[in-house]
Amino acid sequence: MLILAQILLQLIGFALLSLSIPRHFSQVFQHTSRPTKRTVLALRCGGYAFVILAVIIAVNSWGVSLGLVYSVATATLTATTLTVLLAYISKLLTVVGRGFTPTTK
Template sequence: MLILLQVLLQLLGFILLSLSLQRHYNDVFGQTQRPTKQTIRLLKFMGFAALIVAITSAVYTWGSALGLVYFFATASLVASALAMLLAYFGKIKAVIN
């Protein structure tokens, strides 16, 4: 159950960090909308905050040795899944439309 919490927190953090990039923001929200500098800063701050909460909860729950192992293991899983999703999101979106 706690690993699921890690996955969800990291997924939220990585999604927010990827939305702070212009390319991914345009892929998700459309080419006509451009994020403001304040929106980009807010997305980055919230993304890093979610990752800090995830690593803090992992270290608090499992200790420093296992907590860091679980954090980085789930981070690699979530980052790989999100990278594949973002890579093929435009192709899937084009097929649906």
């Protein structure tokens, strides 16, 4: 159950981090305009917070040595999954970034 929580937290964190890149942001939300600096900062802070929270939970649950191993293993799995999502079905990521509305400039 804890590994599933790791995967979910890291998937949300990496999705927010990838949405902070203007290219992925416009690919997911189908806008030609770039996100504002405030939106990029909020996406990055949220993404790093989720990834750090996942690592902290893993270290508290399994100790430092196994916690870091499980964190890196689940990060590999979630990064690969997110890469496939961005490459083939990027519309699914609109659920993760729904709170960060695209801005027009």
